[in-house]
Amino acid sequence: MKVLKFGGTSVGSASNINNVISILDKKSKDGKVIAVVSAVGGITDKLLAAGNLAIKKDEAYKDVFTEIQNVHVTLVKQLIPSENEAIIAAIENKFKDLKSLLEGLYLLNELTPKISDKLVSFGELMSSYIITKCMFARSLDVVRKNSQELIITNSNYGDADVELTLTEKNIQTYFKASESLITILPGFVAKNQDGEETTLGRGGSDFTASIIAAALNVEILEIWTDVSGMYTANPKLVKQAVPIEQLSFQEAMELSHFGAKVLYPPTVQPVLDANIPILIKNTMQPNDAGTKISDETKASIKNPVKGITHINDIALLTLQGPGMVGIPGFSKRLFETLANEKINVIFITQASSEHAICFGIDIRDSQTAQNVIDKTFEYEITLKKIEPILVETGLSIIALIGDNMKNYQGISGRMFSTLGKNNINVRAIAQGASERNISAVIDESDIKKALNSLHERFFEVQTKQLNVFIVGVGNVGERLIDQIEQQHGFLKEKLKIDVRIVGMANSRKMVFNNEGIDLENWPSAFDFAEQSNLERFFNKVIELNLRNSIFVDITADEKVSDWYAHYLRNSIAVVACNKIACSGAYDTYENLHNLALSYNTAFLYETNVGAGLPIINTLNNLVAxxxxxxxxxxxxxxxxxxxxxxxxxxxxxxxxxxxxxxxxxxxxxxxxxxxxxxxxxxxxxxxxxxxxxxxxxxxxxxxxxxxxxxxxxxxxxxxxxxxxxxxxxxxxxxxxxxxxxxxxxxxxxxxxxxxxxxxxxxxxxxxxxxxxxxxxxxxxxxxxxxxxxxxxxxxAGADVTASGLFADIIKIGNK
Known part of the structure; x- marks a missing residue:
């Protein structure tokens, strides 16, 4: 017997549901299959939206109701083109109940947790009904069983606790007697012992599948979603991210806690307790291997890091003051205060001096946390023993995850040196004794650059991406672009350097493409480009915030050289053909070198003296x-x-x-x-x-x-x-x-x-x-x-000058 769970995107369209049916049909050839299905993608949110509009006396709830109804009727018509009248009539009859419920909310002006559970249960009940009817129309051996008749909970509406003993008995009894090859179950929904509808909260469909799998002691639980497993990083932000073949339960929980939305750890606790492996699969690409999660860990000698993940919308709160040093009880009072408000603490760090406790929470809880903490410590604040709680927002947590990291030296060093080289400021750090997770709080605007930089460092074949911005696309600039285009493959293969030109500017226009400008036809990029402006060019470079950025000046313009310091302060390397900065005031020359050193970046200008000749490099080597x-x-x-x-x-x-x-x-x-x-x-x-x-x-x-x-x-x-x-x-x-x-x-x-x-x-x-x-x-x-x-x-000459600039760019790549 197999248990499969299909998420909202997996049943979000007729074509996706057809994929689900195909998967179930194939799986049933080898034995009985149980499929737990979520509501059609987006329907749960629409149901809640309709309810909230209704209690506000906003008749727009009727439009949302009609939209929900049309989605389901359309699905039936697409999945069962003919002889679907009876099914559509049954759906419309069910929608009468939903309409009555919404009309009641409109009159009562109150959406209690109990009514909310009844409202949102509609989505799973409807999707499971439609999928079952569609499979039956295709002559498959299928039956629908309402999970509310199997899963019994307490009356904690919105996030009910399961009565496991009774629930397991119901599941085992039913499936022992069931003879159908395929059983469809709605996820998320349940009932209490009085027969009133409840729901299992966040990740409820996963929880349903996990309870079923554990009760029947199946060999594996398959969770089907819209991605091919858990990835080394968020593939929407890191294009080079790849699915992870195998994870331990602990690694998977760490990744999920820190933003990997594929899995919600509390909901799969039953299969974790029963040591039942989980397989994450892609409904749209069922032949992909996916990610297997089990108690077996596949250690990598070369790379002990399994994944990089993150959480956005973090507020960092700091309680500090001299009165905390050596005085017991501050931590207890602080975290009790947060617990009483049901505020979840995501991140904690405390210096050994005991002068400060720093912790991260969801930004939505930050104002409440600030108010209650200041009230708790009002007496100490009045005496100036501690300061009012400090709240910083606009932050994210980024984390390296891997069971095997504890056995390898230098993981933290590689992580933080990579962030530092890319001008990513770390606000706080936390690492447990298990060393399974190294976390850092950074500015939210740096997340994409941080993820890509770390992924490049830990997962890619040591290929370093250089993002180049050129000002001065004249004779020399054209030659440089040609050389970069010509040597791109060689550099990537032999030196593991991927040089991309992301921005260009001449005296009239400037263009940008954060995926890299097409160098085979780059002049056409200027056809509809915006007017050149050095300040806007700089601001765009900062806005793109790409790793390993290099600003290349191929002008003789003093106004351009005036911007070098701005780039260096942002850890953006500068390569200059322009001699003005280095031959101007000595204080300017010295300041630029100091900035490069302070911000751990490069300031190179070999072409200032002998075009492509290694004159400055030779002199520096002699002196060094x-x-x-x-x-x-x-x-x-x-x-x-x-x-x-x-x-x-x-x-x-x-x-x-x-x-x-x-x-x-x-x-x-x-x-x-x-x-x-x-x-x-x-x-x-x-x-x-x-x-x-x-x-x-x-x-x-x-x-x-x-x-x-x-x-x-x-x-x-x-x-x-x-x-x-x-x-x-x-x-x-x-x-x-x-x-x-x-x-x-x-x-x-x-x-x-x-x-x-x-x-x-x-x-x-x-x-x-x-x-x-x-x-x-x-x-x-x-x-x-x-x-x-x-x-x-x-x-002298355009070609040799361009080659000198190119050599400086490669030198930065090899650093």
Whole structure:
């Protein structure tokens, strides 16, 4: 004999009921089957709504009544298309009783618990009747037995206690005599010994099935619902969540207590006592394995955590004060006060100092709790021995669950480090001695991020999801997007990093997609995008609140760099191509680094100096390893190197600069490159990375431009002055040629001082043969005193700059 329970969603539509009938038909091939069914999904709430409207003299109850009636009549017509007149007539006759009950409530203006039980019983009685008639019409061997004739309770209406001895005797007697293959029972409903209707309260249909299963000592109780078992996390919030194959009774109860709605532990206590396993199955996907709950535990060596669950709408209350220390009785008085008001305590923690007791309750009880606790401790509060109860709302509890967690070190550390890295503040922590449950109170707005972060940490194949937000989708930005799209599969397979671009902005528009923007056709996302705004962009990033978020700045805009601190304070990593922040005021540079350290996030800007070349990384490695950099010599401008490698006595300077700009080697305003300020910023950044507290004014800049060039009022004006001063540039070139030298714009740092300027480089020097847009940096250190450590390669261009940004993003992913 098998006992199956079908929930409201399982019988919520004609197609779902057809699934139920198919399951029962198949199960009955192997022996007798008992099916406990809930009311049609949503009907219990509608019945209560109709009753509450009626007692308020609101005639809208009639509309709700009609809606309830239509739902059931429609189901009959869909399930039994022909020869259904007698069934519909019987249903409509039953609805006369419901209508009379509601009319009585309308007149009496009172919905007592006793009448409420009679009202809500209608849902289960009606669904079980319709399903039985439908199965009978299909020639199945089926009978309906009213649970009210089997389950006897006391008169605690709304949540009646079962008279188990009498009830078990009724069940055993009936089913011993029953010869039908399939028996349909309404769940939730019962009667007291006087024959008055009662209900079994929350999870009542589960309770009915559990009582039946325990009384008949069946091999397993199957609970059929709309999900394929109990999941590693809420699948509505964590898409990667998967059903758990096997759980112990204790694990299942912990998960259910903390928000897994599939199972309500008190209602299945009879089968737990009888050690009867429970199987959670999906009515809509009956072939899925589901979750088996038993006293057998399937331990995982790799992952002792079985699931992550949560409860929303939590209020955290704190009773504290110096008068509590060392004085017995405070806890007793506190929790007695709550018990007297029937307020359930969900979470408790107390520091060993005894200065405070912190506990969590349903937010709906918070005002009552505050009033009664303050009244209980009114005397101590008056004497200032304790403070008035502190109430915090807008919170949730998140919990790791697993029997085997106690046998593994570091579970708590991994949990809280993961939350910390994602800027999720933990307000309170509780862990029992069994270590089966580690709970934390966090802000409700962080729940989705917390669940996904922890699920990624404990359940996924160590694949780390990076959520990237890009400002500056120009030439370099486009290349970066292409590189991310091209390498996505490789990174996911080889490095276990899933890079998603969630937000983009150019100078005009910005777009977001919290599931990740389609990189194969990303330009179309801007077609109907909203207008760009840096503040709204930041607010959207915060609102999305995604784990492992990275803000990428691919602009040269000071206004964008002003937002770095805001991102870092929210534990959002910053990757910057923009040099302004790191080459601006030293206090700003230092503050950003301190923020990154304080908020456990990353601030990376490798492309500030040499595009894709690992210059900053190399310098940092030297310093971190204990080496001391004594001097730096470098050609750090790919654009200037390109210009002077192509300028000569057969070309003019104006056209060479124009070509460099056209090919993307200079900024849109080439004065930034040619004035030397860009190189000065780069050597300043290297000096700072080496420990120097320098400002841009401390860099000696020996410009090769004329006064007219430097004082030009616009880019066009600048180009005009280049034409006018061609002889000046030809003279510079001629001098270098006469000395058999190459012209290179060189940056130098030594003895705490730095300078930049155009130099004539003699043959044989490492800079002499530097070609095209290449950069070169020579680090002289205590370990490399004579032969410097050299980093050399392309130092400009969209592709290499994008690759440098990409490398910083990957570095964050590998952290």
């Amino acid at each position: 390893s204990g080496d001391k950099v004594t001097s730096i010599q470098a050609v750090l401008s790919g654009s200037l190197n390109f210009v002077f490698n192509h300028f000569g006595d057969h070309t003019n300077f104006h056209d060479t600069v124009k070509r460099a700009q056209f090919e993307g080697y200079t900024e849109p305003d080439p004065r930034i490159d040619l004035s030397g300020i860009d190189v000065a910023r780069k050597i300043l950044i290297l000096a700072r990375e080496n420990g120097g507290k320098m400002e841009i004014e401390d860099i000696e800049n020996e410009s090769f431009l004329t006064t007219a060039n430097l004082e030009s009022s616009s880019v066009d004006d600048f180009y005009d002055t280049l034409k006018e001063d061609e002889s000046h540039f030809q003279h510079i070139y001629a001098s270098a040629k006469a000395n058999n030298c190459q012209l290179k714009y060189v940056a130098e740092f030594k003895d705490g001082k730095a300078k930049v300027g155009l130099r004539e480089i003699p043959e044989g020097h490492p800079f002499y043969n530097l070609e095209g847009k290449d950069n070169i940096v020579m680090f002289y250190t205590e370990r490399y005193p004579e032969q410097p450590l050299i980093v050399k390669g392309a130092g």
